[in-house]
Amino acid sequence: xxxxRFLCEAIGLARENVRRGGRPFGAVLVKDGxxxxxxxxxxxxxxxxxxxxxxxxxxAASRVLGSPRLDGCAIYxxxxxCPMCLxxxxxxxxxxxxxxxxxxxxxxxxxxTAAIYGQLALPVASQTALKVTYEPVRPEGDDIYELWLRxxxx
Numbered sequence: 001x002x003x004x005r006f007l008c009e010a011i012g013l014a015r016e017n018v019r020r021g022g023r024p025f026g027a028v029l030v031k032d033g034x035x036x037x038x039x040x041x042x043x044x045x046x047x048x049x050x051x052x053x054x055x056x057x058x059x060a061a062s063r064v065l066g067s068p069r070l071d072g073c074a075i076y077x078x079x080x081x082c083p084m085c086l087x088x089x090x091x092x093x094x095x096x097x098x099x100x101x102x103x104x105x106x107x108x109x110x111x112x113t114a115a116i117y118g119q120l121a122l123p124v125a126s127q128t129a130l131k132v133t134y135e136p137v138r139p140e141g142d143d144i145y146e147l148w149l150r151x152x153x154x
Contacts, residue, residue: 006076007100014078027053028076029061037061054085069093082113
């Protein structure tokens, strides 16, 4: 019943976002059964294509918890997380995600990311939507990774 409660809250956020002119996506980030942060898709308001509901909730939770790590947290999203949001969940240590509307549900409305998942399932060299090139440029000066390693202890 807990998942249903948080999913209903995410859907409520999505509905309110639509009423304010936004896209129909909301997310609730939970730790130990408590809501830590929420987010809505803010692309229409900001023009920033990365302001998805899940990322907004992750950003807010990181501020609340004072850490980029969100180990033990769960996200409840109104819609199927896109690859960008799913990658952020992996990067932050989120352990669970549940969503109420599938890519198939969103497809008739232009709200599916299934095609992007399809591209990402291909080897990088075979992807047609994005050309990725490795260019091992190393300008004179500190190597950025070595510099990072040396300054981590400060």
